[in-house]
Amino acid sequence: MARHAGVLPVEVSSFVDRRRERSELKRLLTTCRLVTVTGVGGVGKTRIALRVVAEVRRSVPDGVWWVELSALRDAELVPYAVAEVLGVQDDATPRPMEQVLADHLARRELLLVLDTCEHLIGACARLVERLLRAAPGLRVLATSRQALGAAEERVYPMSSLTVEPLREWSGVSDGVELFVERAQAAHRGFALTEDNREAVTRLCGRLEGIPLAIELAAVRVRALSVHEILDRLDDRFALLAGRARGGVAHRHETLQAAIDWSFELCSPAERVLWARVSVFAGSFDLAAVAEVCADDRLPAGELPAVVAGLVDKSVLLRDEHHDGVRCRLLDTIRDYGQERLEQTGERAVLLRRHRDYYLRMGKRFEADWCGPRQPAWRARLTSEHANLRAALDFCLGDRAEHQVGLELASALWFYWIACGFVREGRHYLDRALALNPEPSPARTTGLCVRVWLAVAQSDFAAASALLDQCRSQAQQQGEPITAAAEGWFAYLAGIVEMLSGNQPRAVVLGQRSSDLHRHGGDLGMGLICALTLQAMSLALAAEFDRAVAVAEQCRALCDQHGEQWMRSYADYIHSLAALGRGEHATAVAHARDAVRVKRVLGDRIGLAMTLDQLAVATATRRQAERAARLLGIAHQVWQTFGLPQLGSPDLLAARRGCERLARTALGDTAYQAAFDAGRALDPEAALAYAVDESPPQPRPEPSPDATGWAPLTRRERQVAELVGDGQTNREIAARLGIAKRTVDAHVEHILAKLGLDSRTQITARTTGRDPADPRADH
Known part of the structure; x- marks a missing residue:
């Protein structure tokens, strides 16, 4: 909605110095508009990009926005992925998403990070070039195994970690430090000593300083000494003897050998699961693993232990999410698993099992949507978005699976429409319908969903044409058209008429739809939607008393089912009618109730409409400044669509009337100041202001949780505690077995992440003392 910093991925482990590389990248970002960090898999491209942008984010006026592309396979969805992160999820016109993004970014100054571009090089390059031309204040940082080849690109090849100290007095190298930190995380009693220092250095050298290879080796200290790890690696790496060292190809072979060795040290069950979970895109939970991967070779009851084993070996990464624990694979580890899966001949079987699991999920979602679990379903499908895309791409890429792909795309219709993914839904439905041209019940359903998506984009001509196709194909199937189907046809036709301004015809169609659903149709969402249209x-049409009566019927039916999405539209409509009846306080109350639900579900179209209505109702209560702010807030949401008020003449007239009323009361200068203030608010602050009349607050700086250390990595927390104990950076380095320059960097990060200015404040945080207390100053 407004100007605010994007959310960066959480660093789940400590970061080893790389001070020189960080400085060079920050310098490049000040002089070049497109910087691409390149290097072999596992060399640390993503980690250094994350650290660098975290360090510069305060200097970027409109924030840093991180777009993760590793799970995306459809090149056409690259602009959609960027739009989703920026909050420009949909557009109410058929304009290309690239143009929507270009318009959105044209007057902004922000840093866009595209992480893991190598499998989408062409699409990323085209999009970046388009956006850089349109937005003078835009800078882009990309990570990729190869350059994008785009205009203005500056390529920064990422080197491996150093494995020998740069100077005799400088302590341990970055590579050794990484090994020690990961080894200590795996085995608390591990320490770098005079007895193992040379072996650790040789081990990191053997692994050519590749961070991922070092991490995979370090976890083995649970069972092996460093000398034993080195001996086993020597046997594995003897196959590479005689090759030229140091080149990209050799580093790739080194990493491959290290992963091979890690794979071989896994148990048979762990090897099988490593290969099988590679079919997942993004993250996944244990329930999905059980459904997709379990069989006689890998019983479901053994899976928790096998997953735990892969987490312990750093093959799987474990993340805490709002809906529970989820796991994921690093890209390089996933690629290796897919190669192994291909070798077993199980790939096609596992891809179908993955698809079947998400098809079942989609159908459960569709059946359960008319109920109390809508917010939970929205959160669940958002977490599974990458896997849903992967399942759809698999179906639409295999002729034998095309119809199943159409079924899945259609089953997700409420996700596309109610949760803010109209454009993506249209993308998949268009592809699926083109691949399934013959009349069938699945095609009829798909066309029906496609009509609704066209309506959501105000493409009424396309909606009408598709609705004619829908009816025609339903008639060609030899069976009588059901009352439910006829009810949905009437509803969709009525929506088109209503938004085109033909209210008498829309009222008739709404009544017909509700009658059909009451007599043999869909008594859930079908009837609820029909009543919403009618109201x-x-x-x-200014028939306010009838509108309130029908809206109350709709609200009662929604409450009976526990449904919230359409109930919020009933609140919106009640607000419209109450305003028409002169009940201004009631109009405001119902509009606020609607905003609260739209906010939770991510229904951006409904949110934009409802914010407009709240502004209108507020203006009638002689709160002109507040109404102007609300119009500014609503404007930010409408900007992500491109066609204000969905092109409806009635909705446009209401908004213009509100603006005139507020301008008259305030004067042009005061009106514009209030409007701009609303438009500039952080999204969460804006919506809080809209629903509870709290004064608009500036966006707060990130703050730690109750423990005080939420933003910090494990190592940074250790350093902070030692600072609190009064130790110098040199003493801390000796205590932890790391370089002093790394401690210096950790202290800088602690200060930045916690918003502190001095070591004194770190000490105060750890001890609970007042920073002004002289005893806190070390």
Whole structure:
């Protein structure tokens, strides 16, 4: 909605210095508009990009925005992925998403990070070039195994970690430090000593300083000494003897050998699971692993232990999410698993099992949507978005699976429409319908969903044409058209008429739809949607008493099912009608109730409409400044669509009337100041202001949780505690077995992440003393 910093991925482990590389990248970002960090898999491209942008984010006026592309396979969805992160999820016109993004970014100064571009090189390069031309204040940082080849690109080849100290007095190298930190995380009693220092250095050298290879080796200290690890690696790496060292190809072979060795040290069950979970895109939970990967070779009851084993070996990464624990694979580890899966001949079987699992999920979602679990379903499918895309791409890429792909794309219709993914839904439905041209029940359903998506984008001509196809194909199937289907056809036709301004016709179609659903149709979402259409068209036709009566019927039916999405539209309509009846306080109350639900579900179209209505109702209560702020907030949401008020003449007239009323009361200068203030608010602050009349607050700086250390990595917390104990950086380095320059960097990061200015404040945080207390100053 407004100007605010994007959310960066959480660093789940400590970061080893790389001071020189960080400085060079920060310098490049000040002089070049496109910087691409390149290097072999596992060399640390993502980690250094994350650290660098975290360090510069305060200097970027409109924030740093991180777009993770590793799980994306469809090149056409690259602009959609960027739009989703920026909050420009949809557009109410059929304009290309590239143009929507270009318009959105044209007057902003921000840093866009595209992480893991190598499998989408062409699409990333085209999009970046387009956006850089349109947005003078835009800078882009990309990570990729190869350069994008785009205009203005500056390539920064990422080197491996150093494995020998740069100077005799400088302590341990970065590579050795990484090994020690990961080894200590795996085995608390591990320490770098005079007895093992040379072996650790040789081990890191053997692994050519590749961070991922070092991490995979370090976890083995649970069972092996460093000398034993080195001996076993020597046997594995003898196969590479005689090759030229130091080149990209050799580093790739080194990493491959290290992963081979790690794979061989896994148990048979762990090897099988490593290969099988490679079919997942993004993250996944244990329930999905059980459904997709379990069989006689890998019983479901053994999976928790096998997953735990892969987490212990740093093959799987474990993340805490709002809906529980999820796991994921690093890209390089996933690629290796896919190669192994291909070798077993199980790849096609596992891809179908993955697809079947997400098809079942989609159908459960569709059946359960008309109920109390809508917010939970929205959160669940958002977490599974990458896997849903992967399942759809698999179906639409295999002729034998095309119809199943259409079924899955159609089953997700409420996710596309109610949760803010209209454009992506249209993308998949268009592909699926083109691949399934013959009349069938699945195609009829798909066309019906496609009509609704066209309506959501105000493409009424396309919606009408598709609705004609829908009816025609339903008639060609030899069976009588059901009351439910006829009810949905009437509803969709009525929506088109209502938004086109033909309210009398919309009222008739709404009544017909509700009658059909009451007599043999869909008594859940079908009837609820029909009543919503009927009530809204009555309100827009100025039949306010009838509109309230129908809206109350709709609300009662929603409450009976526990449904919230359409109930919020009933609140919106009640607000429209109450305003028409002169009940201004009631109008404001119902509009606020609607905003609260739209906010939770991510229904951006409904949110934009409801914010407009709240502004109108507020203006009638002689709160002109607040109404102007609300119009500014609503404007930010409408900007992500491109066609204000969905092109409806009635909704446009209401908004313009509100603006005139507020301008008259405030004057042009004061009105514009209030409007701009609303438009500039952080999204969460803006919506809080809209629903509870709290004064607009500036966006707060990130703050730690109750323990005080939420933003810090494990190593940074250790350093902070030692600072609190009064130790110098040199003493801390000796205590932890790391270089002093690394401690210096950790202290800088602690200060930045916690918003502190001095070591004194770190000490105060750890001890609970007042920073002004002289006893806190070390």
